[in-house]
Amino acid sequence: MNAQTDHASTVSGRQVARAALWLDLLHRQFPELIEELAPGRTGAPGRSAPPPDAAASARRSAADRADRDAALWNEQHGLRGAGGGSAPLRLHVSDALRDITDGVVELEEAIRDRLGLGRPPRADVxxxxRRIAGLLASVADHPVLAEHVLAECRRMSRRCSAALGEAEQLVRVRGRxxxxxxxxxxxFPAWRAVLCVNPGCRCTEADCECRTSPGHRHTWAETSWSQLALDAGVDESELAVLVEAAEPADGSGSVSGSESVGGSGSAA
Incomplete structure (x- = not known):
């Protein structure tokens, strides 16, 4: 039992250490997300613009409604903005901003509830x-909580990076x-999934779109990695290590990628 407890404590400690890296990255990128929400803002630093008059406010509201209607129509018809309008970018960033804000609030409340600290006072993200980072040492004593904190910190940080236009690299996996x-x-560490990037690959599964959609790639979710390991001749533990290795490096704002487990090769 002591050995199991020591192992769980070691795992939790590693998870908390990785969560701290994701938290640091999110803390540095979140202000950029707020700035991205209103692109093209000009003016002297520290000097607020004069409030718009009624006519200007009405024009701005009408333009916003038109942008949202256009973005919704594009989304419903599978189209993306060509860059002429700001609505697709702003809506995408706005959704990410709201998701991350809600996620941070819920995460802090969950941590404090588990630690018996009560509800946290109101504060910005x-x-x-910073308060969550200050509680990580205590989180390490709770394995289930540590796993949840890592998953949420990683998810929110990657959501923020994606909204800022930072694409995450795919990572080569050994095997065929x-x-x-x-x-x-x-x-694909962001979604904890493995996919085949061969454009000519077609499977025989009835519910997979790779047979009918040229842009779709056959994908194995994390729950399917055991079978994939058997079929592709890959060690399942290597898959987990490969995905976990795509973590932000200590002291940097980048996410590692393009590392290969067990060699490389080109599509046969």
Whole structure:
């Protein structure tokens, strides 16, 4: 029992250490997300613009409604903005901002509830992130909580990076695709999934769109990695290590990627 407890404590400690890196990255990127919400803002630093008159406010409201209607129509028809309008970017950033803000509030409340600290006082997101970071040492004593904190910090940080236009690299996986026999398996750490990037790959699963949609790639979710490991000749533990390795480096704002487990190769 002591050995199991020591192992759980070690795992929790590692999870908390990784969560701290994601928190630091999110803390540095979140202000950029707020700035991205209102692109093109000009004016002298520290000097607020004069309030718009009624006519200007009405024009701005009408333009915002038109932008939202256009963005909704594009989304419903599978189209993306060509860059001429600001609505797609602003709506995308606004959604990410709201998701991260709600997520940070809920995460801090969950941590404090589990630690018996009561509800936290109101604060902005950067302040809450600093408070969460200050509680990580205590979180390490609770394995289930530590796992949850890591998952949420990683999710919110990657959501923020994606909203800022920072694409995450796919990571090469050793082994051959069970369907096309190409060395084209790649891990997508952001979604904890593995996919085959061979454009010609087609599976025989009835519910997979790779047979009918040229842009779709066959994907293995984390729950399917055991079977994938057997079919592709890959060690399942290597898949987990590969995904976990795509963590922000200590002291930097980047996410590592393009590392290979067990060698490299081109599609056969």
């Amino acid at each position: 950067p302040a809450r992130l 695709c069970p369907w096309c026999d190409s060395v084209s398996l790649r891990a």
